[in-house]
Amino acid sequence: MTRAVLSLGSNLGDRLAHLRTAVATLGDAVRVLSGVYETPPWGDADQPAYLNAVVLAQDETATPRDWLERARDAERAAGRVRDPQRRFGPRTLDVDVIAVWGDDDEPVLSDEEELTLPHPRAHLRAFVLRPWIDIQPYGRLPGHGWLTDLLTSGPAADEALELRPRPELALESTA
Ligand SMILES: Nc1ncnc2c1ncn2[C@@H]1O[C@H](COP(=O)(O)OP(=O)(O)OP(=O)(O)O)[C@@H](O)[C@H]1O
Numbered sequence: 001m002t003r004a005v006l007s008l009g010s011n012l013g014d015r016l017a018h019l020r021t022a023v024a025t026l027g028d029a030v031r032v033l034s035g036v037y038e039t040p041p042w043g044d045a046d047q048p049a050y051l052n053a054v055v056l057a058q059d060e061t062a063t064p065r066d067w068l069e070r071a072r073d074a075e076r077a078a079g080r081v082r083d084p085q086r087r088f089g090p091r092t093l094d095v096d097v098i099a100v101w102g103d104d105d106e107p108v109l110s111d112e113e114e115l116t117l118p119h120p121r122a123h124l125r126a127f128v129l130r131p132w133i134d135i136q137p138y139g140r141l142p143g144h145g146w147l148t149d150l151l152t153s154g155p156a157a158d159e160a161l162e163l164r165p166r167p168e169l170a171l172e173s174t175a
């Protein structure tokens with residue numbers, strides 16, 4: 001059994017629909033959904049605001065690579081087109097694997113380029129940490145400590161003040 005924290009982001013087209021596409025693609029593996037936040041673009045300011053959320057997922061057989069595959073499946077389902085010229089650029093859907101825990105509840109560590117775990121920029125991103133803390137108030141980012149500490153005094157603390165909760169935009173689709 002593995003558990004994974006996945007981050008969802010969208011800043012093109014029907015942003016909420018794209019986040020819901022990710023939830024639908026992950027299917028039965030989804031355990032807990034965070035709230036949705038409107039967030040200023042990180043890393044490349046010249047693009048529209050994002051909607052971001054975080055999902056806690058669990059599966060009996062999924063390997064860390066399987067979580068990456070599922071993330072890519074979700075991005076494809078939302079019609080994501082990659083622009084190799086533009087890092088951190090706009091996208092219909094971005095699904096990142098933030099961290100994975102194994103059977104023993106120990107975090108999986110990986111420094112492979114294809115799948116780095118935990119995600120190497122997660123501790124810098126309030127748009128990941130803030131929704132995550134919604135669903136795991138006592139959560140820890142492996143290698144970086146408590147989410148509460150990261151959000152109040154880590155490098156993402158200033159950005160955390162600029163996120164806007166959008167409680168009217170629930171990830172659960174009522175359709
Ligand atoms: N933990 C991870 N989650 C998702 N992708 C990862 C991870 N570690 C490495 N990668 C690799 O990163 C590459 C680029 O992914 P992607 O296009 O989503 O990057 P990005 O969204 O522009 O930047 P970022 O990963 O900082 O959000 C992919 O080929 C993927 O294999």
Ligand SMILES: Nc1nc2c(c(=O)[nH]1)N=C(CO)CN2
Nearest residue numbers: 009039040041042050088127
């Ligand atoms: N606010 C915000 N900014 C981003 C996001 C994102 O999901 N949210 N994703 C990016 C892709 O690397 C780049 N910048």
